[in-house]
Amino acid sequence: MSWDRLQLKPQIISAVQRAQLRSAQEVLCVSGPDLQKVTGLSRSDVQDLLHAAAAAACRARPPVTALQLQRGECHRLESGLRLGTGCPVLDGLLRGGLPVGGVTELSGESGAGKTQLGLQLSLSVQYPVEHGGLSAGAMYICTEDPFPIKRLQQLISEQRVLRSDVPPSVIGGLRFSDHIYVEHSADLDSLQVCLSRRAPLLLAQGLVRLVVVDSVAALFRSEFQADDWLERNKQLLTFASMLHHLSQEFTTPVLCINQVTDVFNQSSSSVSSSSSSVSPALGLAWANQVTVRLMMQRLQGTVVRGDQSSALRRLEVVFAPHLARGGRDVGVWREGLRGVLDPA
Amino acid sequence: MTLQIENVIRSVWIWFWCFFGSTVLVPHQGSSSRWTQGRSIKNVEEALEALQAARTGEGGASVTALELLQKEEEFGSIVTFSSRLDEALGGGIPVGKVTEICGAPGVGKTQLCLQLAVDVQVPPCFGGLGGQVIFVDTEGSFQLQRVVDLAGAAVRHCSLLAEDEEQRVAMTTFSVETILSNIFLVRCRDYVELLAELHLLPDFLRDRPKLRLLVVDSVAFPFLRLHDDLSQRTRLLQGLGLQLIATATRHSIAVVITNHMTTRLRGGQSQLVPALGDVWGHAPSIRLLLQWEESRRLASIVKSPGHMDATVQYQITCEGFRDADQSEQLQSKRPRIQTDQ
Numbered sequence: 001m002s003w004d005r006l007q008l009k010p011q012i013i014s015a016v017q018r019a020q021l022r023s024a025q026e027v028l029c030v031s032g033p034d035l036q037k038v039t040g041l042s043r044s045d046v047q048d049l050l051h052a053a054a055a056a057a058c059r060a061r062p063p064v065t066a067l068q069l070q071r072g073e074c075h076r077l078e079s080g081l082r083l084g085t086g087c088p089v090l091d092g093l094l095r096g097g098l099p100v101g102g103v104t105e106l107s108g109e110s111g112a113g114k115t116q117l118g119l120q121l122s123l124s125v126q127y128p129v130e131h132g133g134l135s136a137g138a139m140y141i142c143t144e145d146p147f148p149i150k151r152l153q154q155l156i157s158e159q160r161v162l163r164s165d166v167p168p169s170v171i172g173g174l175r176f177s178d179h180i181y182v183e184h185s186a187d188l189d190s191l192q193v194c195l196s197r198r199a200p201l202l203l204a205q206g207l208v209r210l211v212v213v214d215s216v217a218a219l220f221r222s223e224f225q226a227d228d229w230l231e232r233n234k235q236l237l238t239f240a241s242m243l244h245h246l247s248q249e250f251t252t253p254v255l256c257i258n259q260v261t262d263v264f265n266q267s268s269s270s271v272s273s274s275s276s277s278v279s280p281a282l283g284l285a286w287a288n289q290v291t292v293r294l295m296m297q298r299l300q301g302t303v304v305r306g307d308q309s310s311a312l313r314r315l316e317v318v319f320a321p322h323l324a325r326g327g328r329d330v331g332v333w334r335e336g337l338r339g340v341l342d343p344a
Numbered sequence: 345m346t347l348q349i350e351n352v353i354r355s356v357w358i359w360f361w362c363f364f365g366s367t368v369l370v371p372h373q374g375s376s377s378r379w380t381q382g383r384s385i386k387n388v389e390e391a392l393e394a395l396q397a398a399r400t401g402e403g404g405a406s407v408t409a410l411e412l413l414q415k416e417e418e419f420g421s422i423v424t425f426s427s428r429l430d431e432a433l434g435g436g437i438p439v440g441k442v443t444e445i446c447g448a449p450g451v452g453k454t455q456l457c458l459q460l461a462v463d464v465q466v467p468p469c470f471g472g473l474g475g476q477v478i479f480v481d482t483e484g485s486f487q488l489q490r491v492v493d494l495a496g497a498a499v500r501h502c503s504l505l506a507e508d509e510e511q512r513v514a515m516t517t518f519s520v521e522t523i524l525s526n527i528f529l530v531r532c533r534d535y536v537e538l539l540a541e542l543h544l545l546p547d548f549l550r551d552r553p554k555l556r557l558l559v560v561d562s563v564a565f566p567f568l569r570l571h572d573d574l575s576q577r578t579r580l581l582q583g584l585g586l587q588l589i590a591t592a593t594r595h596s597i598a599v600v601i602t603n604h605m606t607t608r609l610r611g612g613q614s615q616l617v618p619a620l621g622d623v624w625g626h627a628p629s630i631r632l633l634l635q636w637e638e639s640r641r642l643a644s645i646v647k648s649p650g651h652m653d654a655t656v657q658y659q660i661t662c663e664g665f666r667d668a669d670q671s672e673q674l675q676s677k678r679p680r681i682q683t684d685q
Contacts, residue, residue, distance in 0.1 A: 024540075025536045028536050028539045028540055028543070029536060029539075029576070029580065031579045031580055031582070031583040032583055034579070050543050051543055051544070053540070053543075054539070054540035054541070054542075054543035054544050055540075055544060057536060057537065057540040058537060058540045058541060058544060061530075062548075063478055063528035063529060063530045063548065064528065064529055065524065065525050065526070065527060065528055065529070066488060066491055066523075066524035066525070066527040066528075066529060067521060067524035067525040067527075069488050069524075069529065070488060070492070070524055077529060077531055078488050080488070095489060099487065101484045102483075102484045102485070233571075234571055237568060237569055237571060238569070241569050244484065244533075245533065247484070248484060248531075248533060283607075284448065284449075284604075284605065284606065284607055284616075285606070287448070287449040287450075288449050288564070288565070288568075288604040288605075288619075289565075290449065291483065291484060291485055293449070293450060318450060319449060319450025319451075321454045321455070321458075321485040321486070321487045321490055322487035322489045322490040324660075324662060
């Protein structure tokens with residue numbers, strides 16, 4: 001960057017150039033006393049420099065009040081949008097659906113219905129905003145199993161049943177399967193390429209406004225040995241920061257499907273309050289990166305509706321900044337996931 | 345009384361630290377040779393500057409302990425809406441100090457921060473500060489929906505308490521809308537932006553004398569990504585800590601920051617400790633630890649120069665951060681004392 005644009009004394013600018021500091025970011029990353037040493041400037045000059053660098057790095061974005069957010073005057077920070085699930089019971093639990101900024105994690109045992117919800121969201125995101133969608137497609141990154149294409153076709157054909165609130169002409173006008181971009185990443189490197197190159201392209205063009213990673217645990221569990229935990233944590237943090245970056249940059253919901261692990265030691269439960277014997281995989285380092293944590297469980301019992309029956313499941317909110325802890329019983333039907341209002 | 349005196353001594357120390365800490369007390373590892381280079385001229389300049397500052401009273405000319413005590417009492421503190429936690433903290437989160445809230449994900453750190461952002465605005469006639477707040481959100485966890493919930497609950501709570509004329513008049517301006525208009529939000533995507541925001545903060549504070557609370561939720565989130573160069577991280581965090589303390593004392597505002605927990609292995613045993621390392625642990629003067637114990641949420645004061653170690657139970661309701669129900673509290677009392685170290 002050119003330092004001349006900043007309103008600084010010429011002697012400061014020449015000192016900065018002598019010290020070979022190239023950007024405002026670089027200046028901010030050097031602590032104050034170090035900066036004094038490398039530039040040879042006095043303390044007050046360094047303060048001026050830091051101030052100018054800070055102003056340049058923040059690109060003049062003054063703090064906004066929460067009232068401005070509520071009035072929708074600042075879409076960059078709060079669009080008020082939610083991605084609906086397509087089921088009013090679950091939307092009630094999630095207060096409208098997934099938040100568009102932040103990483104939502106959905107964990108559960110195999111067969112709990114995690115992928116079902118992932119697929120359902122990939123469809124509901126395509127509806128217009130007034131029907132709970134974001135009128136864009138979804139990027140679905142598979143790391144474990146092949147993409148369940150047959151199930152997706154079934155869900156698409158049954159959309160009229162699931163979304164009886166939406167006029168059939170709207171559903172008929174949507175070409176669901178054209179707007180789901182499926183990626184297969186079998187290792188961390190290809191996942192990284194996918195998230196850093198292809199995802200930003202699709203998001204920037206507005207083709208996609210939902211990223212689903214199914215699942216995060218598979219890669220991190222398979223690629224690292226137990227004593228590689230330090231390296232694993234680094235990779236996890238890098239991965240999580242990429243997801244957060246995508247989510248904030250493009251105001252896009254990100255859904256990460258996670259596996260669960262058994263908890264042996266019930267006495268040291270200062271990390272979570274879940275009374276069940278499983279907890280989401282990948283540990284504390286990952287949990288710290290998650291904005292909203294949801295969990296699905298397979299319960300005993302079945303629900304019957306007409307000619308269909310489904311094992312009873314439960315979707316729980318483990319934590320979220322804006323949601324109360326709680327859960328809803330759900331069943332998986334031909335048309336998708338639906339909350340059970342009155343458990344049989 | 346002994347507690348208060350302890351508090352004062354601590355404050356004196358902080359002023360000393362603010363004033364001299366950044367220039368004298370922090371030589372950095374591995375840079376001793378550079379430190380001595382060109383020392384004569386630069387150090388004379390620095391010394392002159394420091395003297396000048398001392399004479400004009402910038403930063404903090406000498407203050408007696410009594411003056412400090414009076415000042416601190418005048419500052420007051422921000423209630424948490426949990427009477428037990430307030431009691432343990434001697435009235436709430438103190439203004440003029442840095443308080444850190446640590447805890448595992450989902451235990452209620454952000455909830456407490458949002459609660460404080462609303463509580464700092466409670467009108468003075470209700471025992472509040474009637475102040476404003478700047479909320480620096482690094483995790484994207486500032487959810488407007490939730491703030492509206494908490495603000496609505498606080499307004500309802502105060503309107504139930506309103507008795508005399510003054511309080512009724514205060515209630516006419518204490519509404520959800522005014523609460524929202526007094527919360528300033530900044531979102532930072534990485535640590536550079538966070539550092540930059542904090543450099544710009546003094547200007548922002550100068551124009552808003554009513555601002556009484558700075559929240560950074562969280563410090564750990566952007567800094568934990570800086571894992572390649574740990575010594576740089578330590579240095580930057582140290583600078584950040586000093587900056588926060590200086591902001592708290594100079595502008596007399598409460599600084600509340602949140603931190604993650606991390607696992608530390610010691611002698612084959614893993615234990616949960618606040619993240620960002622031991623050096624960072626010196627930055628906050630008060631450290632609150634929120635944790636789960638089975639299905640109860642407990643808040644403990646783990647570090648504070650002016651408070652007894654204490655553990656209280658709390659809950660997060662639709663209305664916000666509140667005391668746990670009385671009956672549960674009594675039942676939990678015995679085992680809790682036993683488990684405390």
